[in-house]
Amino acid sequence: MPVCPKCSQPDGVMKAGFVRGRQRYFCKGCAYHFTEAKPAVPERKRYQATLADVARAVGVASSTVSRALNGHADISPATRQAIQEAARQLDYHPNFLAQSLKRRETMTIGVVIPDIERPFFATAVSGIQDVATAAGYRVMICQSKESYEAEVSNVQALIANRVDGLLICHSRETENFDHVKEPARRGIPVVHFDRVCNEVNSAKVILDDRQGAFAITEHLIEQGCRRIAILAGPPSLLISRQRQAGYLGALRKHGLPTSEELCAHINFRTESAVAALDAWLALPEPPDAIFAINYTNAFDLLIALKQRGLRVPADMAIVGFGDEFMAMLIEPGLTTVDLHPFRIGQQAARLFLEQMTQKELFEPRTCIIPGELIIRQSSLKSRG
Known part of the structure; x- marks a missing residue:
């Protein structure tokens, strides 16, 4: 039995249940309740060897160790080898933070x-x-x-x-x-x-977002497309505005009308791209091509059109912006702009x-x- 912390008497101490997982005691001599002391958990110390440790192991100054490890020519080959071996045995690694503070980089x-x-x-x-x-x-x-x-x-x-x-x-x-x-x-x-x-x-x-969008829209026009929709991003996004400007520039160059109903600003998520597609398909005169300014949405459109029984490109041409390996593997292969x-x-x-x-x-x-x-x-x- 433990000694009572109040009266310091070992006699008369008895067990009195548990409190929060720890043994509770009662001292009959002074009518005092107490619990056993929580065992101290030894702190696990993490030690990393320093320049001074390497210097002590070799018997040289810390500055000598520093010069040897940094390749200075004024250190003899024998000393350099001894220092490198000690550094290896002690698992010494340079303190990059200290070095950066010294050189400010x-x-x-x-x-x-x-x-x-x-x-x-x-x-x-x-x-x-x-x-x-x-x-x-x-x-x-x-x-x-x-x-x-x-x-x-x-x-x-x-x-x-x-x-x-x-x-x-x-x-x-x-x-x-x-x-x-x-x-x-x-x-x-x-x-x-x-x-x-x-x-x-x-x-x-x-x-060159504007020129890239212009080129891919003009390509659709050269393929005979006349009602070209654009799946744009948030208006606050600069790349969305630039790519939309290139798209509009190509339409104007070839005398094609612009239409607000053929422009959808989405958050690039799959569900928003598919919702825009369904809205266009419900029009009295649906588009014959869609330019998705984000290539991942172009993939979404290809899959959704197949699910709806429409053929690409015969019923609807699809182009994207941004090239990746999947663009050539998907069927049909996706026309896009490689952004390098x-x-x-x-x-x-x-x-x-x-x-x-x-x-x-x-x-x-x-x-x-x-x-x-x-x-x-x-x-x-x-x-x-």
Whole structure:
């Protein structure tokens, strides 16, 4: 039996049940109830070897260890080998945070994209890494999943981790850009790509959305299409406005009327694309072609038309914007515009490196990457 904590007498203490899983006691000598002390859980300490540990193991100064591990020529081969062996045995790893604080650079680029599962963004990140890795930079990738709140949180986390620069493609929901304005104001390099913000004086990499939309709409007109509908995105989205402008420009060039009933602004979700399709099919004169400014919605339309017993392209031509591997595998193959996302990522990373090199002399500029019209069976009405 334990000793009573009040009267310090071991005699007269008896068990008196349990309280919250712990044994309860009663001291008859002083009429005092108490519970057994909660056993202390030893704290698991995580220890990481330091330069000083390596120095003690070899019997040299910490500065000697630092110079040896950084390849300085003033360290003898024997000492260097001893230091490297000690570092290996102690599992020593450089403290990148300490190094970055010393040189005021982390050699890390923060990248924020809407969705890593989308082939366009995954390929753009691959292009960023291609250039960044060659320049000695690491890349930290965050995705917003098309959420404004997640995007803000991602940017704040990257800045808190002292990234040297921020490469960002905004979410569909983003209309307030204060979370990007503040890092830019503090001199942190910011590069926008694809979905950009004109409220920040930053370097930008954009697609030639207007020309690409013009080319693909003109292709439909050349195939004999006269009532061409457009499945656009939210009006607040710059790329949606640019692609719609290219579509309208092609109609005007060829003397075709524009119609509000043939323009649908959706949120890019499958159900909204199918709802727009059904509304068009219910018209007295349905469209003979649909231009989906997002290629994933073009896939939605192809599937929905098949389910409704309509033939593509004979009954309805379908084109998209943005190319991926599935576009050539689906039946019929999807006519679309290749956006060259790998080039976009590469150029975004190059603009960051230029800004890091030129510092205050860097003048933000906008680089335009032209798209490429890829014609497949989904739009070839004249051969359908």
